[in-house]
Amino acid sequence: MEELAEASIEDTDGAGLQLDIALRRLEDKCVKSYYRRFNYTRAWASSRKIAYRCSRFRTGCRATMEFTIATMGYSAVRSHTCRAAVPAVGRLQDVTTAMMNRADTLAIEKVALPACLIWEALGDEFYGSGNGNVVRGLSEMQVQRHIYRARHQHFSGHVHGAVEIPPLSLALNEAVSFFQFHYVTINNENLNKPTRLLGWAHPSLINLLRYHGTTLFVDGTFHCVPRGYKQCVIFMVHDRASGIFVPVYYVLSTSRTGDSYWDMMHFVVQGTDQQLEPAEIVCDFETGLLNAVNTQFPNALVIGCLFHLKQALRRAMKRFAIPEEECCIAMISGVLDMLTVAEHSLIERGTKWVKREIRERCSAAGIANSKAKWRGFWDCFRRTWMEKYGVEVWNVAGLDNELIARTNNPLERFNRELNSRFPSPRPSMATFVDVIKTLSSEYVQRLADVPRGRVRRAPRERIQLPVPVEITEDIADDSDEEEGTGFSV
Numbered sequence: 001m002e003e004l005a006e007a008s009i010e011d012t013d014g015a016g017l018q019l020d021i022a023l024r025r026l027e028d029k030c031v032k033s034y035y036r037r038f039n040y041t042r043a044w045a046s047s048r049k050i051a052y053r054c055s056r057f058r059t060g061c062r063a064t065m066e067f068t069i070a071t072m073g074y075s076a077v078r079s080h081t082c083r084a085a086v087p088a089v090g091r092l093q094d095v096t097t098a099m100m101n102r103a104d105t106l107a108i109e110k111v112a113l114p115a116c117l118i119w120e121a122l123g124d125e126f127y128g129s130g131n132g133n134v135v136r137g138l139s140e141m142q143v144q145r146h147i148y149r150a151r152h153q154h155f156s157g158h159v160h161g162a163v164e165i166p167p168l169s170l171a172l173n174e175a176v177s178f179f180q181f182h183y184v185t186i187n188n189e190n191l192n193k194p195t196r197l198l199g200w201a202h203p204s205l206i207n208l209l210r211y212h213g214t215t216l217f218v219d220g221t222f223h224c225v226p227r228g229y230k231q232c233v234i235f236m237v238h239d240r241a242s243g244i245f246v247p248v249y250y251v252l253s254t255s256r257t258g259d260s261y262w263d264m265m266h267f268v269v270q271g272t273d274q275q276l277e278p279a280e281i282v283c284d285f286e287t288g289l290l291n292a293v294n295t296q297f298p299n300a301l302v303i304g305c306l307f308h309l310k311q312a313l314r315r316a317m318k319r320f321a322i323p324e325e326e327c328c329i330a331m332i333s334g335v336l337d338m339l340t341v342a343e344h345s346l347i348e349r350g351t352k353w354v355k356r357e358i359r360e361r362c363s364a365a366g367i368a369n370s371k372a373k374w375r376g377f378w379d380c381f382r383r384t385w386m387e388k389y390g391v392e393v394w395n396v397a398g399l400d401n402e403l404i405a406r407t408n409n410p411l412e413r414f415n416r417e418l419n420s421r422f423p424s425p426r427p428s429m430a431t432f433v434d435v436i437k438t439l440s441s442e443y444v445q446r447l448a449d450v451p452r453g454r455v456r457r458a459p460r461e462r463i464q465l466p467v468p469v470e471i472t473e474d475i476a477d478d479s480d481e482e483e484g485t486g487f488s489v
Contacts, residue, residue, distance in 0.1 A: 033065075033092070034127045034135045038080065040065050056082045065134070067092070074134045093133040095126045102126075103143050107150040111168055112434035115144040160429075163198065168433050172441040176203050178433075180249070181267045187255055195260050196229075198252040199267055200433065202440040204447075205248045208237050209272045216278035216300075217245070218265075218293065219411050220256075220286075224422045226429045229254050233261075234418075235268055236410060237278075242450040243458030245410035246443050247418075250436045258288030265296045280403070282411065284308050285389055304394040306340060306404075307412040313381075320376045326369070329361045330354075334466045341468050343398075344391050349471045351378070356475070396465070404463050 033040045033052060040052035048070065054063040063080040067073070074092070099122055106118045119140050126137055138146070151162075160182065162168055169179040180199040187195045208214070217236035225232045235249035249271075251264045269276050281300045283289050285308055293302055313336060317327045330336045335357050342350040355378070362369045385394060396404050421435045449455040 032136070032139065034137060035065070035074075035133075038063070039139075040134075051077075054080060054082060093135050095135055095137040099126055099138045099143065100146060103138070103146045104150045107147040109167060111151065111162060112428070112430040115147045118147055119143045160198070163429060163433055168430065168437075171202055172437045174441075178202060178437055178440065180271055183263060183267065185259075185263065187257065188259065189255070189257055193254065195253065195255045195257065195263070197254075197260065197264055197267070199249055199264065199271075200251075200436060200440075201249045201271065202444055204444050205246055205440060206271055208239055208246055209235075209248060209268070210275040211240075212277050213279040214238065214240075214277075215280045215282070216276075216297075217411060218281065218283040218289065219305075219415070220284060220289075221415060221418060223425050224419055224427065224432070224435075225252060226432050227426050230256055232432075233264060234414070236414065238410075239447065242447055244443070244446060244450070245414065246447065247414060247439065252432075256286070256288065258291050261286075261289045261292035262295065265292055269296065285312060285393070287388070290389070290393070302393065303396075303399075303403075304389070305411050306337070306394070306396070309340070309385075309394050310337070316377055316380055316384075320373045320380070322370055322373045322377060323367075325365070325367050326358070326362055326374075329365070329367070330358050332361075333464070335361070338466050338469065340395055341397050341465055342395070342471075343468075344395060346471060347386070347391055347395070349473065349475055351381075352475050353469065353471050397468075402462070404465065 032042070032055075039055040041055050041057075043051045043053045043064070045051070048068070050067040050069075052065045052067070054061040057063075059082065061080055061082040062078050063082070064077040066075055066077055068075065102122060102125070103118065106113065106121065107115075110118065122138075122143055123140075127135055163179055164182060169177060171178040178200050180201050181197070182199075183197040185195050185197075187193055209216075215238040217238075218233065219236065220231040220233045222231050229252045231253055233249075233251045233253060234247050235251070236245055236247045238244075239246050249268050251268075253260050253264065278297060278300050280303055281293050281297055282303050282305055283293055285304055290302065293300070310331065314327065314331060317330065322330075336354055338354060338357075339347060339350050355374070358374070359369050385391075418439070421439065422431070427435070446455060450457055
């Protein structure tokens with residue numbers, strides 16, 4: 001610290017000399033002071049007073065504040081021009097230690113909160129307008145350094161260490177473990193990048209998976225996962241007592257291989273003490289995922305999600321550069337989705353009917369039909385949805401409407417709910433855990449409210465499916481014949 005420029009001790013009395021030295025030592029440390037969110041920096045000092053000026057003096061603010069040693073008080077000399085000011089009155093209050101302790105507490109308790117937001121909270125608490133004294137404490141940079149240091153020491157400086165120990169490992173407002181497993185194994189497709197799996201679930205929700213004959217949903221999302229991870233796989237179950245679709249497990253994965261799907265399902269089954277025996281399983285159209293589901297649950301009925309089917313078909317249309325107007329016509333209810341309700345034996349005729357329907361609707365709307373592009377799309381449709389996956393995975397003909405609705409509506413609805421909770425597409429690990437922890441706590445409360453009459457039981461699900469049409473055996477596929485090189489399914 002700099003020495004007082006005009007310091008001189010003329011008092012020969014011993015008590016006065018000690019008081020003067022104590023005051024100088026105290027004020028030497030007061031390089032910066034805060035008063036109602038104004039930041040003052042010491043400008044000069046004498047044996048009678050110490051002058052402070054606004055930290056924004058370089059931008060033109062001429063506000064000054066003086067500390068008078070005789071009265072041991074502060075007074076405002078010039079008003080602020082940077083913003084509306086409040087005259088300084090009162091004494092100096094040192095909150096450095098209190099701010100350090102509070103910063104340590106918030107850094108661990110609110111691990112998902114960025115350091116800048118913690119600084120704003122501390123600034124309002126210690127430097128806010130409610131404090132009438134001149135305050136000496138930590139600056140923004142000092143607070144942020146303290147937060148980073150506290151988190152590094154508590155979590156051993158590793159992001160995966162943070163999720164395995166409290167407070168992130170515990171459920172929201174409960175002394176039970178929300179963190180379930182952390183597994184690292186070799187990635188056979190890329191030996192340089194091992195597969196890492198992180199799983200979370202609330203213990204109260206895991207019990208819902210123990211019932212026999214449940215409907216299980218396995219869905220992956222990609223927009224809200226932390227950096228370094230490829231997807232978050234969600235295991236959702238339908239609770240028959242309340243009628244609620246409950247997300248139970250959230251599993252982060254760095255890969256999308258068949259082995260990674262098998263491993264995460266293995267840990268989910270072990271988490272239920274091997275009591276997980278679903279009657280129906282709804283999942284995305286992924287070869288690795290479907291193989292893992294059929295291996296782990298050979299007796300379950302695997303049902304494809306119509307929502308994911310429509311998404312995949314729409315992406316295929318854009319991949320073949322089919323114009324937007326034609327895509328919209330094909331995606332209208334009663335056109336392309338007619339194949340999902342046709343009898344398995346009528347898929348060949350149904351495909352010809354859909355081709356003709358698209359062509360006729362485009363003609364009625366005055367839109368030129370892109371025949372060559374559609375041929376590429378239908379060839380891809382045959383190879384993917386009829387040979388690779390099989391008709392029985394995505395065709396719902398003969399199934400009960402309630403079963404179809406129960407296995408399709410929840411996925412689209414929960415995807416929207418989950419993505420809306422995150423402020424950005426790639427959140428930090430702490431933010432991700434904080435969000436799914438809050439979601440799980442809300443579902444625990446919702447399940448408890450239904451039997452108590454606080455919340456109504458969820459109504460029975462219904463889904464609007466297209467009505468199957470009568471297709472004659474001699475239906476022609478004119479779109480392929482005109483070009484002479486088309487395929488016939």
